[in-house]
Amino acid sequence: MKFIADMMLGRLARWLRLYGYDTLYGIVDDYEIIKRALEEGRIILTRDSGLAERARAMRAKVFLLSSNSLEEQVKELKRLGVEFRELFPANARCPKCNGPIERVPKEYIKGKVPESVYEKYDEFYVCKNCGQIYWPGRQWREMLKIDRKLRGLK
Numbered sequence: 113m114k115f116i117a118d119m120m121l122g123r124l125a126r127w128l129r130l131y132g133y134d135t136l137y138g139i140v141d142d143y144e145i146i147k148r149a150l151e152e153g154r155i156i157l158t159r160d161s162g163l164a165e166r167a168r169a170m171r172a173k174v175f176l177l178s179s180n181s182l183e184e185q186v187k188e189l190k191r192l193g194v195e196f197r198e199l200f201p202a203n204a205r206c207p208k209c210n211g212p213i214e215r216v217p218k219e220y221i222k223g224k225v226p227e228s229v230y231e232k233y234d235e236f237y238v239c240k241n242c243g244q245i246y247w248p249g250r251q252w253r254e255m256l257k258i259d260r261k262l263r264g265l266k
Contacts, residue, residue, distance in 0.1 A: 113194065116149050117157040118142075121177070124157065124185050127262070129205040130255065131196055136210060146172050186262045199259040201237045201246060211241025221245050 116136040117125040125137035136154065139145050142163045149156045149172045156167050156174045164176040177188050186196060197203075204213050214237065221236045225245055237246040246252070 114152065114154045115157050116145055116152075116154040118145060118160060118163060120159045121157050121185070123182050124177075126207040127182065127186075129207045129210055130199055130259075132203040132205060133194075134205060134210065142166060146170055149173070183262065183265055187265050190265065196263050198263065199256060201235075201248065201252070204237075206239035206242060206244055208244055209239060209242040211239040213237045213239050213246065 114134040125135045128135040146167045159177050164174045167174045177185050216238050233247045
């Protein structure tokens, strides 16, 4: 499944990327969202009933979400058949730009992260699009706590 999220769903878009879903975000114009969805076979994610109605009239697939809460949005998506498997960096997409992430040898990032990070960690990932570097540090551990909560939702 590939998605395109409207401007009301930035947090959800970032989490879907972390779960490995190709998710476009940041397009303001509703008709551009619909056009991209149709051209690229994406499902539109929105809380805007007007956008959903226009998109359906143009034969785009739409998931109209009712909640403003990430947890409730995840519940809604689960009911619509979206799977949320355990987070794993190698399967994630860049939460910033949606690019694919790949594991890289530690030596690759030498001088690109603080020396303390380089010494403390052995596992590093880089976004192929924007070059953002990731490692399983404190922020990743916090995300895993949220992940367990989201996957436990019914």
